Amino acid sequence: MQDVPALVAQARQGRPRAVARLISLVEGASPQLRDVMAALAPFTGNAYVVGLTGSPGVGKSTTTSALVSAYRAAGKRVAVLAVDPSSPFSGGALLGDRIRMSDHASDPGVYIRSMATRGHLGGLAWAAPQAIRVLDAAGFDVVLVETVGVGQSEVEIAAQADTSVVLLAPGMGDGVQAAKAGILEIGDLYVVNKADRDGADATARELNHMLGLGEARAAGDWRPPIVKTVAAKGVGVDELVGALEKHRGWMEERGVLGERRAARAAREIETIAVTxxxxRIADLAxxxxxxxxxxxxxxxxxxxxxxxDALLAAVAPGTVTGA
Amino acid sequence: MQDVPALVAQARQGRPRAVARLISLVEGASPQLRDVMAALAPFTGNAYVVGLTGSPGVGKSTTTSALVSAYRAAGKRVAVLAVDPSSPFSGGALLGDRIRMSDHASDPGVYIRSMATRGHLGGLAWAAPQAIRVLDAAGFDVVLVETVGVGQSEVEIAAQADTSVVLLAPGMGDGVQAAKAGILEIGDLYVVNKADRDGADATARELNHMLGLGEARAAGDWRPPIVKTVAAKGVGVDELVGALEKHRGWMEERGVLGERRAARAAREIETIAVTxxxxRIADLAxxxxxxxxxxxxxxxxxxxxxxxDALLAAVAPGTVTGA
Known part of the structure; x- marks a missing residue:
């Protein structure tokens, strides 16, 4: 058993080891999480949560790394939560990515963590919001959640960020793939990375067309921008940060940020309850x-x-089946 | 509302339209299913349920069609349930497949049905066992369940058959793909289809090695056979039927068939209860x-x-969270 009050206090002081232990409690679906989450609750609600999703190879990790540098330069504390099992943050790194991320490894204002919760009943949909909650309470100003845009739960996690960024790269037939995976609708902003390659303009045009971005919108509605980047060279990263801040400002102005966070909390509660x-039912089974x-x-x-019905009578008296 | 007793009586007489309506009630998650399943229960437990799974392109539908012909020749009534959305039975047919299946279209001893239940909360894991139950009660001797070996729920459905058949084809890197998808472990027998192509022997050898089929087993344990077929030409189909019957006989002899069916029922009950x-929770949300x-x-x-906890108090009094 962990000493929860001590861990929470240390995490609040920004000690990475305490943060890591708390996230491990999430990964392990520890019974102590009740106490952890109760202790963390008063300190949550301050982090800006950005989801980054896209197919493997579009440069999610490179973009994430470039965003970390940009936010650090602005004096923000940044956490990265990689729920993409193929992410270099999860160990599946190409040499170049490892080197890029190791730039941040010695920076106490940066915390990087990958998650693996395949074994648990509720999976990532259950664990990721709670891990974000830990990072939020630990005082990180920005939490970047990197997910591979494949698989329903990964897409759902990305969709639950304050701002969802969908990444594409030219010449990968990404538009079609993204549409299939259902990730196109969730973007608050879009990045065409590797924009120095042939076909970047065509990809941006295709995206513009698929999303109907050229169509008229009601005044004040958010029109998702398409940002072109070459994240590996830092090109376009300031524009990306600018677009993120603009979206955040728009959400705060309109009350959308509060609504989104309440919706995220509602799904989190629902997932905890269902799980x-x-x-209980699996135990009975x-x-x-x-x-x-x-x-x-x-x-x-x-x-x-x-x-x-007989099974439910043991778990949840008064519940009726039928649908 | 449907007249349930009349539908059940007509389905029992083998009327395809009644069978179709009952499966539509399953697809639509009708509240009438309680009554349908209660009326069908006494007539279930007779069909031999065979799951066929494999990557797109290995020839699942062609093999299924060949099995239909073989069982029909033996005087059995056969139903096909295609839970693979890319299956020709679901409308995504190549011309050749359509023609092959239309051979059976006019045969009253054959019933073919595809399922689509993407929208429903419990999805295929909820619907497929109930559709199988309808076909079982309607008096089909053999129910062939075709699933694409991608996606957790498809694999689970195949794993819940009386006998699970995993199909591969030479030269598709299928061994690795199948291992990734987790379908290799579920096979009671394996088919290397398109065995007239180069690499069929290599695929069979690779499979033999990956499954450890060469290793010693306890006497009486089932050793999954590898059957080579060219389903499009009918080659190897009798051997496949022979292998299926052998597995069925082995299960009956050892009491495994009863155990499997009880385990399938347990999962079905559990899925209905969880769904x-x-x-209820989604309604409350x-x-x-x-x-x-x-x-x-x-x-x-x-x-x-x-x-x-507050949410659960409304759904299931007395339930405690914490894991």
Whole structure:
């Protein structure tokens, strides 16, 4: 068992080891998380959470690294949460990426962490918001959440940021891929990275067309900008930071930021509740009672709905199935 | 509303339209399913359920079609449930496949159905077992469930058959792909289709090695066979049917068939129960109470666990979160 009050106090002082332990409690779905989250709650709500998503190879990690440098230059404390298992932050690095990130490794104002929670019932949808909550309470001004734009839960995590950035690169047929993965709709802003390559303008045009960015919008509505970058050379990174700050300002002005955070909290609560119930049901599934019910269903003596009702009666009295 | 007793009676007489309506009730997550499943229960437990899975392009549909012909020749009634959205049974057909399947279209002993349930909370994991239950009760001797071996739920569905068949084809790097997708472990038997192509022997050898089929097993343990087929020409199909029957016989002899069906029923019950609870929670999430809780969490006044407890108190009194 960890000493929760001590860990929380140390994390609040910015000690990376305490932050790491708290996130490990999230990854391990520790029963102590109740106490951790209760202790952290008063210190949350200050970090600006930016989601970065895109197919492998578009340069997410390079862009993330460039954003870290830009925010550090502005005196902000920055945390990176990589929920992309193929990310160099998760160990799957190309040499170049490793070197780029190691620039930040010795900077106490930067915290980098990858997450792996494949084993847990609620998965990333359960763990990522709680890890963000830890980083928020630990006083990071900006939390960059890097997810690969494949898989429903990764897309959902990116969609739950304050600002969602969708990255593409020229000549990868990315537009179509992104549309398939459902990540196109979630962007508050779009980055065409590797913009010094052939086809960058075509990619931006295709994106502009697919998103209907040329169409009229109501005054005051947010029109997602498309920013061209060559993140590896730092080109366009200031423009990207500018676009992020503009989106943040727009959200604050309109009350959208508060709405988004409440919606994110609602999904977080829902996921914790559903996961707790699933876990109860899975425990019961190992129970002899469920074995008897399953045997009766397999033998045709009982309908699966009647059996589910019997199971639910043990977990959640008063609940009715039927849909 | 459908007249459930009439539909069930007609489905029992083998009327395809009644079977189709019942499966549509499953797809639509109809509230009438409780009654449908209660009426069907006494007639279930007779069909032999075979899952066929593999990457796109290995020839799943062609193999399925060849199996249909073989079982029909033996006088069995056969149903096909295609939960692969790219399957020709789902409309995404190449011309050749369409022609092959249209051979069966006029045969009253064959029923072919594709499923699409992307929209529903519980998805395929919820719907497929209930659709199989409909086909079982409708008196089909064999139910072939075709799933594309990508995506967790498709793999789970295939794994829940009485016998799971994993298909590969030479020269597609399938071994590695299959291992990644986690479908290799689930096979009770393996098919190397398109075995007249170069590399078929190499694929079979690679498979044999990856599965450790050459290693010693306890006497009486099932050793998954590797069957080579050219399904488009009917080559190897009798051997495949023979291998299926051998596996079925082995399961019956050892009591494994009953165990598998009870395990399948247990998962079906569990999925129905979890989906019902998720649906309750999602309903509440639209509720003003959840909005208030989420606002308090976003403001740092409440931990997400305390909020989840409040949500659960409305759905499932007595349930505790914490993991």
């Amino acid at each position: 707790a119930l699933r876990s 190992g129970d002899a009672r469920t074995g008897v019910l399953a045997g009766r269903v397999a033998a045709g003596e009982l309908s699966p709905y009647a059996a589910a | 019902a609870l998720r649906s 639209g509720d003003a109470r959840t909005g208030v809780l989420a606002g308090r969490v976003a403001a740092g006044e409440l931990s997400p666990y305390a909020a989840a």
